[in-house]
Amino acid sequence: xxxxxxxxxxxxxxxxxxxxxxxxxxxxxxxxxxxxxxxxxxxxxxxxxxxxxxxxxxxxxxxxxxxxxxxxxxxxxxxxxxxxxxxxxxxxxxxxxxxxxxxxxxxxxxxxxxxxxxxxxxxxxxxxxxxxxxxxxxxxxxxxxxxxxxxxxxxxxxxxxxxxxxxxxxxxxxxxxxxxxxxxxxxxxxxxxxxxxxxxxxxxxxxxxxxxxxxxxxxxxxxxxxxxxxxxxxxxxxxxxxxxxxxxxxxxxxxxxxxxxxxxxxxxxxxxxxxxxxxxxxxxxxxxxxxxxxxxxxxxxxxxxxxxxxxxxxxxxxxxxxxxxxxxxxxxxxxxxxxxxxxxxxxxxxxxx
Amino acid sequence: xxxxxxxxxxxxxxxxxxxxxxxxxxxxxxxxxxxxxxxxxxxxxxxxxxxxxxxxxxxxxxxxxxxxxxxxxxxxxxxxxxxxxxxxxxxxxxxxxxxxxxxxxxxxxxxxxxxxxxxxxxxxxxxxxxxxxxxxxxxxxxxxxxxxxxxxxxxxxxxxxxxxxxxxxxxxxxxxxxxxxxxxxxxxxxxxxxxxxxxxxxxxxxxxxxxxxxxxxxxxxxxxxxxxxxxxxxxxxxxxxxxxxxxxxxxxxxx
Amino acid sequence: xxxxxxxxxxxxxxxxxxxxxxxxxxxxxxxxxxxxxxxxxxxxxxxxxxxxxxxxxxxxxxxxxxxxxxxxxxxxxxxx
Numbered sequence: 001x002x003x004x005x006x007x008x009x010x011x012x013x014x015x016x017x018x019x020x021x022x023x024x025x026x027x028x029x030x031x032x033x034x035x036x037x038x039x040x041x042x043x044x045x046x047x048x049x050x051x052x053x054x055x056x057x058x059x060x061x062x063x064x065x066x067x068x069x070x071x072x073x074x075x076x077x078x079x080x081x082x083x084x085x086x087x088x089x090x091x092x093x094x095x096x097x098x099x100x101x102x103x104x105x106x107x108x109x110x111x112x113x114x115x116x117x118x119x120x121x122x123x124x125x126x127x128x129x130x131x132x133x134x135x136x137x138x139x140x141x142x143x144x145x146x147x148x149x150x151x152x153x154x155x156x157x158x159x160x161x162x163x164x165x166x167x168x169x170x171x172x173x174x175x176x177x178x179x180x181x182x183x184x185x186x187x188x189x190x191x192x193x194x195x196x197x198x199x200x201x202x203x204x205x206x207x208x209x210x211x212x213x214x215x216x217x218x219x220x221x222x223x224x225x226x227x228x229x230x231x232x233x234x235x236x237x238x239x240x241x242x243x244x245x246x247x248x249x250x251x252x253x254x255x256x257x258x259x260x261x262x263x264x265x266x267x268x269x270x271x272x273x274x275x276x277x278x279x280x281x282x283x284x285x286x287x288x289x290x291x292x293x294x295x296x297x298x299x300x301x302x303x304x305x306x307x308x309x310x311x312x313x314x315x316x317x318x319x320x321x322x323x324x325x326x327x328x329x330x331x332x333x334x335x336x337x338x339x340x341x342x343x344x345x346x347x348x349x350x351x352x353x
Numbered sequence: 354x355x356x357x358x359x360x361x362x363x364x365x366x367x368x369x370x371x372x373x374x375x376x377x378x379x380x381x382x383x384x385x386x387x388x389x390x391x392x393x394x395x396x397x398x399x400x401x402x403x404x405x406x407x408x409x410x411x412x413x414x415x416x417x418x419x420x421x422x423x424x425x426x427x428x429x430x431x432x433x434x435x436x437x438x439x440x441x442x443x444x445x446x447x448x449x450x451x452x453x454x455x456x457x458x459x460x461x462x463x464x465x466x467x468x469x470x471x472x473x474x475x476x477x478x479x480x481x482x483x484x485x486x487x488x489x490x491x492x493x494x495x496x497x498x499x500x501x502x503x504x505x506x507x508x509x510x511x512x513x514x515x516x517x518x519x520x521x522x523x524x525x526x527x528x529x530x531x532x533x534x535x536x537x538x539x540x541x542x543x544x545x546x547x548x549x550x551x552x553x554x555x556x557x558x559x560x561x562x563x564x565x566x567x568x569x570x571x572x573x574x575x576x577x578x579x580x581x582x583x584x585x586x587x588x589x590x591x592x593x594x595x596x597x598x599x600x601x602x603x604x605x606x607x608x
Numbered sequence: 609x610x611x612x613x614x615x616x617x618x619x620x621x622x623x624x625x626x627x628x629x630x631x632x633x634x635x636x637x638x639x640x641x642x643x644x645x646x647x648x649x650x651x652x653x654x655x656x657x658x659x660x661x662x663x664x665x666x667x668x669x670x671x672x673x674x675x676x677x678x679x680x681x682x683x684x685x686x687x688x
Contacts, residue, residue, distance in 0.1 A: 023435070023438065023439065025435065049438045049439075051434070051438070051468075053431065053464070054460055054461070054463075054464035055460055057428065057431070057460070057461075058428070058431040058434075058460065058461050058464065059431075061424060061425060061428040061431035061432045061435065061461070062431050062432070062434050062435035062438075063435060064422075064424070064425075064428075064432050064435060065404070065422060065424075065431070065432035065433060065434060065435025065436040065437075065438075065439075066435035066436070066438060066439045067435070068422040068432075068435070068436060069402075069435075069436055069439035069440050070439075071439050073435070073439075087425055087428075088425060088428070091423075091424075091425045095423070197402050197420035197421070197422055197436070197440075198402075198420065198440065198443070199399055199400035199401055199402055199419070199420055199440070199443045199444070200398070200399050200400075200401075200418070200419060200420055201399055201400065202399060206414060206418065206419065206420055206421065207420045207421075208414040208420070208421050208422075208423070209421070209422045209423065210405070210414065210421070210422075210423035211423065212411060212423060
C-alpha cells in the first residue's frame with residue numbers, strides 16, 4: 001500500500017471521502033481550513049457537494065438537513081466555531097441524526113489563540129449544547145488515526161443514529177507524517193435509514209425528523225431512549241490504547257496530541273528503569289472507565305496530562321473512584337505552552353518517587 | 354338531464370384531516386391551506402419535504418401530509434439548503450414566522466436567497482411573536498403595543514419594521530419575491546396564485562421563491578378575529594404594500 | 609332542482625366569523641350554541657342555503673378549512 005506524506009487535516013478529508021461522505025458544509029477558521037480547502041477541491045470531482053456557508057451556525061444546520069435525508073455528511077471547524085455549532089448539535093442529538101463534526105481545537109476562551117489546545121474536552125464529552133445529551137467523541141493522536149477514526153466516526157454515527165465528533169487540535173491537524181490510506185469497508189450490519197425524509201413517495205406514513213416532544217411523557221421516554229444508547233456505547237464501543245500497564249507503578253494517561261508527548265516521555269522513563277505505563281483513550285465518549293478501573297487494581301498512582309488546566313482528569317478520578325491517587329499535569333493553552341517530553345519526564349519521576 | 358351536487362370546494366389532499374392548534378381567526382390556517390392547495394395543484398405532495406420553523410408554525414408535520422424536518426429557530430433556510438442539495442428532485446419549502454425569519458434567522462434567509470437555493474420560502478408576517486406571547490417582532494409596526502413594547506414600538510430606539518420581500522428582491526439569487534395578504538377572498542385567491550407561482554418557480558426552473566403573507570394574530574393583538582382582520586387593510590398593508598417585487602428567471606438561466 | 613349546499617364542519621369551526629363577512633349575500637350567521645370545542649360555530653339556515661350560489665368565498669376565507677361547498681349542476685343523465 002502506498003505511503004503518503006500528508007497533514008492531519010488532509011487525512012480527515014481523505015478519510016471522509018473514502019467513507020462515502022459526499023456533503024460538506026463549513027466555514028473557514030484556523031487551524032482547520034485545510035479540511036474545507038481539500039474537500040472543496042476533491043469532493044466535487046466525486047459528484048459531491050461542498051458549501052462554504054455564511055456561518056458555522058448555517059453549516060451545522062445544512063448538515064442537519066442533509067443528514068435528515070439519510071446521506072453521510074460532515075462539517076468541520078475549530079473551537080469558537082464549534083461553540084456556534086452547539087445549537088445545531090443539540091438539535092441533531094435530539095432529532096437522532098448522525099453526522100460528523102470535526103473540531104480541530106484551538107486555545108481559548110473567546111478568540112484565545114490558534115495554538116494546540118485540549119480545552120474543549122468538557123464541551124465535547126459533556127454534551128456541549130443544552131438539554132442533557134451526549135455525542136460520540138473520538139480523539140486521534142496521529143495522522144493515520146485522523147484518517148481511520150474519521151471513517152469509524154461515520155460508522156458509529158450511523159449505527160447509533162447520533163452525531164459523532166472527531167476531536168483533534170492544531171498539532172494533529174497541522175502535523176505532516178506518514179499515512180497509509182486504505183479502502184473503506186462499510187460494516188455489513190449497519191442499519192438502513194428508514195427514518196430519512198425522502199418525500200412520501202406513496203408511503204402511507206409521514207417521516208418526521210424533529211426534537212420537539214410535547215405529548216404527556218413523550219419527551220421523558222425519548223430521553224430515556226437516548227440514554228439507553230449511551231449505555232450501549234459504553235458497553236460496546238469503547239476504544240483505548242494501553243502500553244505497559246500490567247507491571248506499571250505509575251500510569252500516565254492522555255488523549256490526542258498530549259498522548260504523543262506522554263508516550264515519548266513514558267519510553268524515556270522506561271529506559272531509565274521506571275515502571276511506567278500509558279492509557280490513551282481513543283473514545284472520549286464513551287470513556288474507557290473499565291480500563292482505568294482495572295489499572296487501578298495494580299498501579300500505585302496515575303498521572304493525567306492534558307493541554308489544558310485539567311478536564312479529563314475529572315473523568316479519570318470518577319472512573320477510579322478513589323482507588324488510587326490521580327495527579328494532574330497540564331498547562332492552559334497558548335503560544336509556548338506545549339509541554340516537552342522532558343518536562344513530562346520530570347513529572348513522571350516526581351510521581352514515581 | 355339530471356341535477357347533481359358537485360363538490361366545488363374541499364380541503365386539499367396535502368392538508369391532513371385534523372383540527373389545528375391555531376387560535377380562532379389566526380390566518381396561519383389560511384396560509385397552510387394555500388400551501389397545500391399549491392402542492393396539490395403542482396402534484397408534488399409525494400415528493401414534498403417541508404422544513405418547519407420555531408413558533409406557532411412548528412407543527413407543520415401535524416397539518417401537512419408530507420415528510421418534514423424541524424429546524425432550530427431561524428435556521429430553516431439552512432436546513433432546507435442541506436435537504437435540497439441532497440434531494441434535488443424533491444420539492445422543498447420552509448414555512449417561517451416573522452420572529453424566526455426576520456430576526457434570529459436573517460443571516461440564513463439572506464444567504465440561502467443569495468445562493469439562489471432551489472427552495473420556496475413562505476414567510477408569515479403577523480407583526481408579533483405569537484407562540485411566546487405577543488412580544489415585539491422585527492415587523493411590529495411603529496407605535497404598536499406588544500408585551501415587550503408596552504408603550505408602543507419606538508422607532509428611535511427599536512428601529513423600523515423590516516420589509517423582507519423588498520429586501521430580498523435586491524439579491525441576485527432571488528427569482529420571485531412578493532407580498533400577499535389573506536384578509537379577503539380576492540386577496541386570498543391572489544395569495545394562492547402567488548404561492549403556487551413560487552412553488553412552480555422551484556419545480557420548473559430551480560429558482561428561489563419567497564412569498565410574504567400578511568396575517569392576523571387576534572389573540573396577541575387583543576382583538577376579535579374580525580377587528581384583527583380589519584387591521585390588516587387599515588394598518589399593515591399601508592406599511593407592507595402588496596405586490597410582486599421580483600419575478601425573473603433563476604440565475605444563469607435565459608429569460 | 610336541489611339547492612347549492614355548504615357544509616360547515618362543526619368540529620373544525622372555531623367561530624372566528626370571517627366567513628360571515630366573506631359571503632357576498634351575508635347568508636352565514638353565528639350559532640347560538642357551543643360546538644364540541646367550546647366555540648360558537650358559524651351556521652347557515654336552510655332558508656339562506658336556498659339562496660347560496662356556491663361561490664365558495666366563505667370556504668376560501670375560512671382559516672380552518674372547515675367549509676365544503678357543493679354546487680348544483682345539470683348533467684346529461686349519467687352518474688357523476
